[in-house]
Amino acid sequence: MSTTEPEDVHSTGCQLCGRTVEHLTRHHLIPRARHRNRRNKRMFDRVEVRERVIWVCRPCHSQVHRVLDEKTLEREYNTLEALLSHPDISTFTRWIASKPDGFKPKGGRRR
Numbered sequence: 001m002s003t004t005e006p007e008d009v010h011s012t013g014c015q016l017c018g019r020t021v022e023h024l025t026r027h028h029l030i031p032r033a034r035h036r037n038r039r040n041k042r043m044f045d046r047v048e049v050r051e052r053v054i055w056v057c058r059p060c061h062s063q064v065h066r067v068l069d070e071k072t073l074e075r076e077y078n079t080l081e082a083l084l085s086h087p088d089i090s091t092f093t094r095w096i097a098s099k100p101d102g103f104k105p106k107g108g109r110r111r
Contacts, residue, residue: 012055013057014055014056014057014060015054015055015056015080016054016056016057016060016064016080016083016084016089016093017056017057017059017060017093017096017097018093018097019057019096019097019099019101020101021057021058021101021102022101022102023057023058024055024056024057025055025056025057025058025061026053026054026055027053027054027055027056027061027064028052028053029052029053029054029073029077029078029079029080029083030052030073030074030078031070031073031074052078054080054083057096058104059096059103059104059105060092060093060096063088063089063092063093064083064089067086067088067089067092068086068089
């Protein structure tokens with residue numbers, strides 16, 4: 001996982017749903033707003049905090065932030081595997097994976 005977009009990121013697609021889309025967004029597994037948190041500083045080193053990212057499509061990225069707050073993301077869902085284990089995230093990623101690459105879901109409910 002890196003903060004600079006790898007050259008092959010678009011050929012591998014979204015790391016949550018697997019769709020190949022034109023633009024991917026960088027999701028910080030440890031939210032940037034939490035980087036200066038004392039607990040965070042004890043648990044992770046500075047490099048890991050900055051570089052622990054995944055590349056996801058906009059619908060998946062929006063769903064992650066719709067379902068989970070930043071504190072929960074930092075403490076419980078700071079790995080790709082943990083995110084995929086969340087029931088709402090896994091349901092959404094299975095659903096959107098069946099849609100065409102250019103598909104953009106409309107709205108959705110907020111937490």
